[in-house]
Amino acid sequence: MEYSDIEGSLKNKIYYEKYKNRHAQLNAVLKSMSEGIILVDNNKQIVYQNEFFNNRLFNENRKVNLKTECDLIQFLQQVTDPPIDNVDELINSDEIDIKFSIKQSNRIKYFTLNKFSVCTETDFIGNGYLLRDITKEAEIDQLKTNLITIASHEFKTPITSIRGSVETLMRQDANWDESFKQELLQGIHEDILHLQDLLSVWFDIKKIEVGTMSLNKGFFPVFQLIANTLDKLPQEIIESNKVQYVENNAEEIPLLYGDRKRLQQVLLNLIMNGIVHNDSQKKKVIITVTSDYQYVYIHVKDNGIGISTKDSKKIFDRFFRVDNSPQRKTGGTGLGLSICIGLMREHDGDILVESEPGKGSIFTLKLPIVSKGHGDQDES
Numbered sequence: 290m291e292y293s294d295i296e297g298s299l300k301n302k303i304y305y306e307k308y309k310n311r312h313a314q315l316n317a318v319l320k321s322m323s324e325g326i327i328l329v330d331n332n333k334q335i336v337y338q339n340e341f342f343n344n345r346l347f348n349e350n351r352k353v354n355l356k357t358e359c360d361l362i363q364f365l366q367q368v369t370d371p372p373i374d375n376v377d378e379l380i381n382s383d384e385i386d387i388k389f390s391i392k393q394s395n396r397i398k399y400f401t402l403n404k405f406s407v408c409t410e411t412d413f414i415g416n417g418y419l420l421r422d423i424t425k426e427a428e429i430d431q432l433k434t435n436l437i438t439i440a441s442h443e444f445k446t447p448i449t450s451i452r453g454s455v456e457t458l459m460r461q462d463a464n465w466d467e468s469f470k471q472e473l474l475q476g477i478h479e480d481i482l483h484l485q486d487l488l489s490v491w492f493d494i495k496k497i498e499v500g501t502m503s504l505n506k507g508f509f510p511v512f513q514l515i516a517n518t519l520d521k522l523p524q525e526i527i528e529s530n531k532v533q534y535v536e537n538n539a540e541e542i543p544l545l546y547g548d549r550k551r552l553q554q555v556l557l558n559l560i561m562n563g564i565v566h567n568d569s570q571k572k573k574v575i576i577t578v579t580s581d582y583q584y585v586y587i588h589v590k591d592n593g594i595g596i597s598t599k600d601s602k603k604i605f606d607r608f609f610r611v612d613n614s615p616q617r618k619t620g621g622t623g624l625g626l627s628i629c630i631g632l633m634r635e636h637d638g639d640i641l642v643e644s645e646p647g648k649g650s651i652f653t654l655k656l657p658i659v660s661k662g663h664g665d666q667d668e669s
Contacts, residue, residue: 307472309479313347317570324341324419324421324422325339325418325419325421326338326341326342326417326418327339327342327355327361327417327418327421328415328416328417328418329357329358329361329416329417329418331413332412332413333358333610334356334358335357335358335360335361336404336415338355341420355455358416362379365389365402368391368398369389369391370391370392375387379404381418382404382408382644383404383406384403384404384405385403385404386401386402386404388400388401388402397424398422398424399422399424399426399427400420400421400422400424401420401421401660402418402419402421402510403418403419404416404417404418405418405419427560432494435485443487445482446478448480449482450477450480451477451481454476454477455477455636457473458470458474469470487498488513488623490628492601493631493632494627494628494631495626497631497632497635502631502632502635504548504551504636505544505548505549505550506547506548506661507546507547507548508545508546508661509544509545509549510542510545511544512534513549514545514549514553514587515534515556515576515578515587516534517549517553518553518556519532519534521553521557522557522560522561522575525646526564529611531564531572531573531637532564532574532575532576533573533574533576534562534575534576534577535575535576535577536578537577538578538579541579541580542585543585543619543658545585546657546658546659546663547636547654548636551632551635552632552638552656554628554629554632555629555632555633555654556559556589558625558626558628558629559589559629559640559654560574560589562591562593562625562626562652563589563590563591563652564593566591566593566594567591567592567593568593568594569592569593571592572591572592572593573591573592574589574590574591575589575590575591576588576589576590577590580658582658582660583657583658584638584655585655585656585658586653586655587653587655588652589651589654590649590650590651590660591649591650591651593647593650594649594651595644595646595649596642596644596645596646596650597644601642604626605626605627605629605630605640636656636657638654638655639655640652640653640655641653641655
C-alpha cells in the first residue's frame with residue numbers, strides 16, 4: 290500500500306471518529322433535553338424522537354410506534370382533549386405554534402408544539418417538532434385567575450362590612466349605646482378572622498404546591514385527635530349534639546403518627562362540611578374509627594346532600610364546588626378539600642369517599658400505621 294493510501298485511510302478514520310463523537314454528543318444533548326423533539330425527513334418519515342416526547346405524550350400502558358409525520362398528526366388528534374382544531378394549518382405551514390391539552394390519570398396536562406423547518410446552508414432537509422410541557426405555567430395562571438375571582442367575592446363582603454361598621458362608629462353626630470358598639474366591634478372582629486382564614490388557606494395551598502409544608506410529627510391516640518377536634522367546633526354545634534363520636538374500640542386502635550394540628554384541621558373541615566352541606570331537619574355527623582394491619586381509618590359519616598359519582602372525582606380539585614350557581618346556599622373558596630387531601634398525602638395517607646345524592650356521604654381518613662422506632666427515625 291502506498292504512503293498516500295495510508296495517509297488517506299488515516300484521515301478518513303480521523304474524520305469518522307470526529308463524526309462519531311459529534312453524533313454521540315448531539316444524541317446525548319437531544320436525550321437530555323427538557324423538551325420533546327421529533328425530526329422528520331423530506332419523505333415525511335420520522336428519523337428521530339427523543340425520550341421526553343415519548344414519556345410526556347404516551348400512556349404508560351400504551352406503546353405507540355410513530356413512523357411518519359402523518360402518524361404523529363393522527364396520534365395528536367386522538368389524545369388531545371379537545372382535539373386540535375387547526376390540523377390543516379399544522380400540516381401545511383412551515384412554522385407554527387399550537388397549544389393543546391391531554392387528560393392523563395384524571396389530570397389535565399398542557400403542551401405547546403412548535404413546528405419548524407430544518408435546513409442546511411443550501412437545502413431544505415425536513416421538519417422538526419418541539420414539544421414543551423407548560424402544565425405548571427398553565428396551572429399557575431389558572432391559580433392566579435381563580436384567586437383574583439375569589440378575592441373579588443370572598444374579600445368584598447367582609448371588607449364592606451368592616452368599612453360600614455367603622456364609619457358608623459366614627460360618626461360624631463351619633464351617641465351609640467355601648468351594647469350596639471360592642472355588637473359592631475364583634476362583627477368587625479369576626480370579619481377580620483374570616484380574612485385571616487382566607488389568607489391562611491391560600492398560604493397552605495402554596496406550601497403544598499411547592500413542597501414546603503413543614504409537619505411537626507409525633508405519636509398520639511386517635512381519641513385524643515377526635516376529642517381536640519370536637520372542642521374546636523362552634524359552641525352552637527357542640528350544644529346541639531349534631532356531631533357524635535362512637536367510641537367502641539379505642540383500645541384496639543394503634544397510635545397515630547403525624548402532625549396533630551394538621552390532622553385536626555383535616556378532620557374539622559370534614560365535620561363542618563357534613564353540617565354545612567346538609568338540608569336535613571336533624572343534621573347528624575357520626576365519627577367512627579377502624580383499623581387493619583396497615584392503616585387506621587377515621588370515618589366521618591353525615592346525612593347531608595350527598596355527592597354524585599361524577600362530582601366525587603373532582604371534589605379534591607382546587608376551587609371545585611359542587612354547586613357553582615350564584616344561588617348556592619353555602620360560601621367557601623373551594624380550597625378546603627384540596628388542602629385536606631394535600632395534608633393527608635404529606636402524611637402518606639389518603640381520603641376515601643362514599644356518597645350518593647340525597648343519602649349523605651362517608652369521608653374516610655386513611656393513615657398508615659407507623660412503628661415507634663420508624664417514627665423516631667423520621668423525626669430526627
